[in-house]
Amino acid sequence: MSELASPPTSNKGPRPQDLDVAAVARQGRRLAQAQQPPWLHAEVARRMAERLPLIKLQPARVLDASPALGASGELLRRAYPQAEMLWHEADAALAERALQDRTPGWWRKLRGASAGQVTSWPVQPRVDMLWSNMALHANADLPDLLGAWQASVAVGGFVMFSCLGPDSFIELRRLYQRAGWDRPAPEWWDMHDVGDLVLKAGFADPVMDQERLRLTWATPENLLADLRALGGNLAPSRFAGLRGRGWRRQLLEELETLRAADGRLALTVELVFGHAFKAAPRLAVASETHVSVDDLRASLRQGREGHARG
Numbered sequence: 687m688s689e690l691a692s693p694p695t696s697n698k699g700p701r702p703q704d705l706d707v708a709a710v711a712r713q714g715r716r717l718a719q720a721q722q723p724p725w726l727h728a729e730v731a732r733r734m735a736e737r738l739p740l741i742k743l744q745p746a747r748v749l750d751a752s753p754a755l756g757a758s759g760e761l762l763r764r765a766y767p768q769a770e771m772l773w774h775e776a777d778a779a780l781a782e783r784a785l786q787d788r789t790p791g792w793w794r795k796l797r798g799a800s801a802g803q804v805t806s807w808p809v810q811p812r813v814d815m816l817w818s819n820m821a822l823h824a825n826a827d828l829p830d831l832l833g834a835w836q837a838s839v840a841v842g843g844f845v846m847f848s849c850l851g852p853d854s855f856i857e858l859r860r861l862y863q864r865a866g867w868d869r870p871a872p873e874w875w876d877m878h879d880v881g882d883l884v885l886k887a888g889f890a891d892p893v894m895d896q897e898r899l900r901l902t903w904a905t906p907e908n909l910l911a912d913l914r915a916l917g918g919n920l921a922p923s924r925f926a927g928l929r930g931r932g933w934r935r936q937l938l939e940e941l942e943t944l945r946a947a948d949g950r951l952a953l954t955v956e957l958v959f960g961h962a963f964k965a966a967p968r969l970a971v972a973s974e975t976h977v978s979v980d981d982l983r984a985s986l987r988q989g990r991e992g993h994a995r996g
Contacts, residue, residue: 705826705872711777713824713918717755718779724916727820728757730848730957733897734819735761737959741844745769745814749804749838752821754780762817772813774804808837815844822849823874824917832887839964845889850874851896851956855913858953861940871919877958889962897957902950906941909951 775781903909
């Protein structure tokens with residue numbers, strides 16, 4: 687995706703999934719000013735909600751971990767009308783958006799200054815369900831966030847989430863590579879890697895799956911406008927500076943190469959879905975056990991005596 691950006695300032699780690707933290711904050715402020723959440727997020731929220739009947743638990747406390755852009759409030763309210771609804775946004779601009787949002791949603795119906803807001807991790811008392819729609823791919827420290835989630839979910843509760851996968855906009859990535867440009871987007875976490883991180887965070891039995899959407903546009907200008915509505919380029923290795931009209935003209939020409947047989951420009955979006963439960967903690971088992979010879983003899987003697995009585 688092709689947001690104009692200043693040079694990256696942080697988080698140039700060795701992992702290709704790393705994000706520019708300053709760009710994440712800048713993107714959040716911009717999207718918070720939009721009239722409605724990104725168009726794709728509402729569709730993904732609907733697809734997530736279709737999976738809820740597979741989980742029999744009826745949560746008493748539900749936490750939406752990305753309400754401002756997640757477009758999920760009304761879906762959660764309909765799915766769990768008796769549940770206490772909470773929400774959390776780490777970014778101040780997005781938190782303000784969630785409080786003042788005029789779109790349909792459960793938070794609009796609540797009263798009070800915080801309106802169900804949770805301001806810090808971990809959530810106490812713990813929640814039975816934690817929901818996050820299309821937010822993980824924009825988090826700069828996914829292992830840390832998953833650890834905060836695990837500490838916030840009650841034993842027997844579950845998390846459900848969605849995010850972009852690494853094959854999203856793969857056609858655009860190839861286009862940038864041919865043109866000798868830097869990445870148009872981060873190399874988002876693979877589905878299997880996300881599942882491994884969920885396990886390492888302390889959740890049990892993660893179930894991961896993916897879907898692919900083929901999005902089409904009539905013109906390059908429409909394509910760029912929709913991508914900008916989804917967000918911006920958070921890759922640390924993106925263009926280190928502003929680009930001019932000549933570059934944009936070249937980009938529009940290159941985008942014409944994405945036309946499919948039906949004459950429309952096409953891009954692929956990979957959606958990653960997952961859910962996992964929080965199991966009861968297991969008792970720690972020592973790697974070594976020390977038993978004296980006298981104790982071992984006594985144990986064997988008791989075993990022989992019990993066998994003889996039987």
